[in-house]
Amino acid sequence: MSQPVYYLDHAAATPIDERVLAVMRPYFSEKFYNPSSPYAPAVAIRKEYEDAKHILAQTIGAKGDELVITAGATESINLAIHSVQGHIISSSIEHHAVLKAVESREHTLVNPNKKGTISADAVKLALRSDTELVSVQLANNEIGTIQPLRDIAAVVLAERARRVEVGDSRPIYLHTDASQGFGQIDVNVARLGVDMLSLNSGKMYGPKQVALLWCKPGVRLSPLVLGGGQERGLRSGTENVAGVIGFAEAARLAHKQRKSESVRLMEIRDTMQKKLVDAFGEMILLSGNQKKRLPGSLHISLPGIDGERLVFSLESEGVFLATGSACAANQGTRSHVLTAIGMSDAEADGSLRITLGKLSSEKSVAEATEIIIRHVKKEMERMHA
Amino acid sequence: MSQPVYYLDHAAATPIDERVLAVMRPYFSEKFYNPSSPYAPAVAIRKEYEDAKHILAQTIGAKGDELVITAGATESINLAIHSVQGHIISSSIEHHAVLKAVESREHTLVNPNKKGTISADAVKLALRSDTELVSVQLANNEIGTIQPLRDIAAVVLAERARRVEVGDSRPIYLHTDASQGFGQIDVNVARLGVDMLSLNSGKMYGPKQVALLWCKPGVRLSPLVLGGGQERGLRSGTENVAGVIGFAEAARLAHKQRKSESVRLMEIRDTMQKKLVDAFGEMILLSGNQKKRLPGSLHISLPGIDGERLVFSLESEGVFLATGSACAANQGTRSHVLTAIGMSDAEADGSLRITLGKLSSEKSVAEATEIIIRHVKKEMERMHA
Incomplete structure (x- = not known):
């Protein structure tokens, strides 16, 4: 496959x-x-x-x-x-x-x-x-x-x-x-x-x-x-x-590609962010400093959703992302970063960390965004069923 | 070249x-x-x-x-x-x-x-x-x-x-x-x-x-x-x-090749050692425990010869070896190992460390041995001229 x-x-x-x-x-x-x-x-x-x-x-x-x-x-x-x-x-x-x-x-x-x-x-x-x-x-x-x-x-x-x-x-x-x-x-x-x-x-x-x-x-x-x-x-x-x-x-x-790459990533990230906000409106929480943020970074929370479960379900369609940072110290525990910025447990647990880079083309991120939206909606339906 | x-x-x-x-x-x-x-x-x-x-x-x-x-x-x-x-x-x-x-x-x-x-x-x-x-x-x-x-x-x-x-x-x-x-x-x-x-x-x-x-x-x-x-x-x-x-x-x-490789290296090393001893007789000093030694190791001293000079002259014919260990701490100083085993300064300064391994074929080591013997003899002549 x-x-x-x-x-x-x-x-x-x-x-x-x-x-x-x-x-x-x-x-x-x-x-x-x-x-x-x-x-x-x-x-x-x-x-x-x-x-x-x-x-x-x-x-x-x-x-x-x-x-x-x-x-x-x-x-x-x-x-x-x-x-x-x-x-x-x-x-x-x-x-x-x-x-x-x-x-x-x-x-x-x-x-x-x-x-x-x-x-x-x-x-x-x-x-x-x-x-x-x-x-x-x-x-x-x-x-x-x-x-x-x-x-x-x-x-x-x-x-x-x-x-x-x-x-x-x-x-x-x-x-x-x-x-x-x-x-x-x-x-x-x-x-x-x-x-x-x-x-x-x-x-x-x-x-x-x-x-x-x-x-x-x-x-x-x-x-x-x-x-x-x-x-x-x-x-x-x-x-x-x-x-x-x-x-x-x-x-x-x-270093050489920094300027063009940061513009490219920011555009793709902003488009993705807009689609997610359009799809989930007030249910979505955007974290991090929206004005001073890494161009490839997008951190979202969907309170009530189980972020870990979502990560596993997204994986089945080839979408690989994280709830928190990948480090042995983080496994099975809530992110100390999200706690420090004052997130509630429900917000932290419903978090997805999206970090774009060289493997992120406009097309692939657009497709991934559709998959994420679809899976989040399914999760929401499951929860309210 | x-x-x-x-x-x-x-x-x-x-x-x-x-x-x-x-x-x-x-x-x-x-x-x-x-x-x-x-x-x-x-x-x-x-x-x-x-x-x-x-x-x-x-x-x-x-x-x-x-x-x-x-x-x-x-x-x-x-x-x-x-x-x-x-x-x-x-x-x-x-x-x-x-x-x-x-x-x-x-x-x-x-x-x-x-x-x-x-x-x-x-x-x-x-x-x-x-x-x-x-x-x-x-x-x-x-x-x-x-x-x-x-x-x-x-x-x-x-x-x-x-x-x-x-x-x-x-x-x-x-x-x-x-x-x-x-x-x-x-x-x-x-x-x-x-x-x-x-x-x-x-x-x-x-x-x-x-x-x-x-x-x-x-x-x-x-x-x-x-x-x-x-x-x-x-x-x-x-x-x-x-x-x-x-x-x-x-x-x-x-691990898998250890037994055959150690026999192979020992044979090549022993042949090399014999040729060097035959060429230089009592002028050559063999160091290390001759019975309990790594199969690929051969340490010789030719007191009076300048080992560093010899290393550089051998390099011109593609023979790469060392006087002591390759480590920043060793540069420009006498080997602490040779001092510890009681070598005189002249013996230590006339030392060559030969360590064989996978790149050492019988033929290539035989050729290298001839080159070493030739260069050592030239050095000896130079010294006595």
Whole structure:
């Protein structure tokens, strides 16, 4: 059976772009050498690895030697959080990678407003004299809300200036988990005003199990993994050459296509949203900040509907989407994001997370929308029968 | 220019076996789903992932759910060492991944004998009442010596029994870094008698940046990376499905071919060794335990020769080998392994590490041997000119 597949879950995983796989290919076979080996082909691979890091860094407005390559955004985030000893401010709607790492430390979680926005004022209120890190996501992985990082950066900058003035040498950094949004919105470290940034290859059509942590010069990291001294001693282990070559190509492609792709996704998303609103009127709840949202994100709730049941019924027609984020910590529990934005249990339980991306053509999303409408109506009839 | 390549550095890196890459291929594209997603194709991938872990575990005589998948042996080793708080015994000839992780803790490093063997008696002498971990490599990555892990395991077992007898509940575990040797010698956790074992895919013709830490049931790990709760909460981050599928296939192939491959490598290695001894007589020093050595390992020293210079001159004829291990920590410094076995500076500086593997045919190694002999003779003439 080869029914069409409607993949509406790009925030959970993305397939590798064939062009990315093509540039990786030689590094699996003839270019397999250890980049720390002394002979010429290995030295050449070392250079290609460093060059790829440079290209990768450029896509976020940084330099190659400011990156630490890790094995995933979760590791990058843990490394960033491990860099400080003092109090940490984060938000209650971060990914579990941030939440779990932060929870093992002295911390304050700031709550979002109903739209899922973390305000700079809320961060400011949470500041303590011993705060050393603020970690706020670039965009939420469930409801798509884009956070006002520039405003939060201004708060951090002002606190840093205050400390300098009073002769307090305690550092304070701003880290952002940028796992969601690259290729859809501008991700430039200077424009965002952050000191550290985690970015994941596996969510941007690059290979999985590769990520980076960018650190502004001057930020001192404390390694989680010790050994051969790779990545300037900050992350030991033989370099993942194929992975980084692929990550760089994926980032380059995503960066290049960002403007056209974000317009394309927004149009398809808005059309889908309009059809759903037309079909369900006041029964549908749209979540996330409607004005500051990832172009490919659409989060809807149909209170009374069983979202999980709906996900399984949609699957039978090849429509793949999620109720919440795909992560082991989320299974069988209500989304902490939806709770934090004040959703009732019925609203949360009737939620669908739709995240569009490269696999979303205008036609396929239109078809998927019809299928969703049909299945939701059937569910509603079943409930009222 | 396409001159033949004679790769004699399998301990540094191995190319992916084409059969391994073939089984990985679908997981880059159509099977890209996040294994934590709820829809059927993602659930199927979860199962395939768990099945691969099971196959992988079987090759070391273990069960799939006893493995924690990591992003490299360095991470596995760090995770193992992070599992205990107390005193650690290790050896002075471990890989830097072990040494650096151990050095950050209360520890004792046991010295090898001249053959590079870590004796069980030496471990016994280093035991303290607060020792919680003994970490000894399966085989040395530079000189190939295979360690008497069963004997060391007996020491650990006796200490454990003694503690039980006196009512001391402090645990003591034996970990081995088995990065070198899988596919050449028997690696079975029960027969080795270990409690934890680190194993690397990238050294056995599998994908790089994948490894495992096997833990005997009852060993309690403390995660280095927190987040979504993957790998039973012991190593969060979206699963590296393609990597594990490839690792399992690489391990299966290496396990299946081990007996014939080890005989093949030993014959080629012994022939090479004999030719070198015939050519240089008493001027050549053979290192490592000649009776308990990895079949593909041959470590020679030609005191007075500049090994680094020789490596570069051999490279011009396509012979790729190393002076020491390929790792950033080793660059420009003398090998800590050779120092530990009591080599003089002249002997260490005149060393070549030859590690054979799948790319070593009888013919290619014979040719490489002739090239090595020719270049060494030229160096000797140059020195005496």
